[in-house]
Amino acid sequence: MRRGVAVGLALGTLALGGVLGFYLLSAPETWRMARGATIVADKRTPDLANGARLFDASGCASCHATPGQDDRARLGGGLAFHTPFGTLNAPNISPDPAVGIGNWSLGDFARAMREGVSPQGRHYYPAFPYTSYQRMKPDDVADLYAYLKSLPKVSDASKPHQMNFPFNITRGLGLWKLAFLDGKPFTPNPARDAQWNLGAYLVNGPGHCAECHSPRNAAGAIIPSQRFAGGPDPEGKGFVPNITQAPNGLAKWSASDIAELLKTGFTPDYDSVGGSMAPVIKNTSRLSDADRAAMAVYIKSLPPIETPPRPKKP
Amino acid sequence: MKRFVLAGLALALGAGAVIAQDAIAQRRDIMKAVGGATRDPGAMLKGEQPFDLAKVQRSLAIYADSAKTMPGLYPAGTQTGGDTSASPKIWEDAAGFKAAFDKFAADANAAASAIKDEASFKANFPNVLKNCGSCHEVYRVKKG
Numbered sequence: 001m002r003r004g005v006a007v008g009l010a011l012g013t014l015a016l017g018g019v020l021g022f023y024l025l026s027a028p029e030t031w032r033m034a035r036g037a038t039i040v041a042d043k044r045t046p047d048l049a050n051g052a053r054l055f056d057a058s059g060c061a062s063c064h065a066t067p068g069q070d071d072r073a074r075l076g077g078g079l080a081f082h083t084p085f086g087t088l089n090a091p092n093i094s095p096d097p098a099v100g101i102g103n104w105s106l107g108d109f110a111r112a113m114r115e116g117v118s119p120q121g122r123h124y125y126p127a128f129p130y131t132s133y134q135r136m137k138p139d140d141v142a143d144l145y146a147y148l149k150s151l152p153k154v155s156d157a158s159k160p161h162q163m164n165f166p167f168n169i170t171r172g173l174g175l176w177k178l179a180f181l182d183g184k185p186f187t188p189n190p191a192r193d194a195q196w197n198l199g200a201y202l203v204n205g206p207g208h209c210a211e212c213h214s215p216r217n218a219a220g221a222i223i224p225s226q227r228f229a230g231g232p233d234p235e236g237k238g239f240v241p242n243i244t245q246a247p248n249g250l251a252k253w254s255a256s257d258i259a260e261l262l263k264t265g266f267t268p269d270y271d272s273v274g275g276s277m278a279p280v281i282k283n284t285s286r287l288s289d290a291d292r293a294a295m296a297v298y299i300k301s302l303p304p305i306e307t308p309p310r311p312k313k314p
Numbered sequence: 315m316k317r318f319v320l321a322g323l324a325l326a327l328g329a330g331a332v333i334a335q336d337a338i339a340q341r342r343d344i345m346k347a348v349g350g351a352t353r354d355p356g357a358m359l360k361g362e363q364p365f366d367l368a369k370v371q372r373s374l375a376i377y378a379d380s381a382k383t384m385p386g387l388y389p390a391g392t393q394t395g396g397d398t399s400a401s402p403k404i405w406e407d408a409a410g411f412k413a414a415f416d417k418f419a420a421d422a423n424a425a426a427s428a429i430k431d432e433a434s435f436k437a438n439f440p441n442v443l444k445n446c447g448s449c450h451e452v453y454r455v456k457k458g
Binding site: 233238260269271 | 456
């Protein structure tokens, strides 16, 4: 009997320790301690033109613009993503103070972009690609923030996510972030020129190209060794192409072919890209030729990586 | 008798599969022709090739013709197979799909009337090409 109590106590302590450990490890503050606080740009006059450029480069409108209308500046949210873990609904990020980001400080916004945390300290799902946005320069984040604040307020309330258990417990994302969110800023490669580095920044930071053009592991994180090698569509429809210099990737494309695709959506054979790449072209077509050329030069430099195997047809 | 019916059924099913493959191959060929017809005007838009009104008009005629044929090449049973990149939305919203091709044909015909010289070509042709991306966005799923 006494032994039973002892075992029960031990198990209870262990369970309590587990719960406590989970609670501590999954806290946004723990990640911040491990990866460092987010740098927020100093007070300065924001560059709204640069903010608009970052808005296009980051593809904000593709997910957050109200579906079924053409105004990319109406950021009422509502686009649904059917992921293997459940359905996510893009939230309202218009400057509406009640349902959007109207009451957010620049610090709130910068932490959302790098740490994937809401001002209330809740974890965001990484469908919001903070795994890429974390690389953005603090000044660019500040300009984007100012630009978003200049857009019209939309009063549509964000729809709640419908994630399956256990993925509906957002707290668990704290552990995911400890494993897969390194918090590092973009660091230029001194061996490469300014154009290549601009391209690397735009592609890996705001552009978040790898988020779709890479395979993911069972936890839903990009497999670093196969970055840009293509992979199953995150929504389970079709296959996203390999954009490395592999033979079945972009080996036969010139950098200007890549820049042309980003401008018009046409491949060198005048095929027009479809599916989820079509909204991406709507964003990249608005960038400058210089930004597109830089992205193209960087993408053309990606070493060849074999395309991961396709999922078997059902 | 039973065997005969079964054989007939198998044959009919086989023929159905052949027709399905034909439809998929045919729509693929037409789309390739549309892409091919875009090569010259595309190069002209980029300034890589001198403007040639006859070539432009020929391409617009190919667009309008293809837009008329295409919607009929998606019968039930051709949703999958032959590495098709057709989206299920084509069958979920057949009317919308047909309307997208009608718009493509109308835009191509309008451009054919409007384009007389290089300036009117540069002003009107890109509008026709917008149909490619907007239709592919909804009705096509890339398979790599």
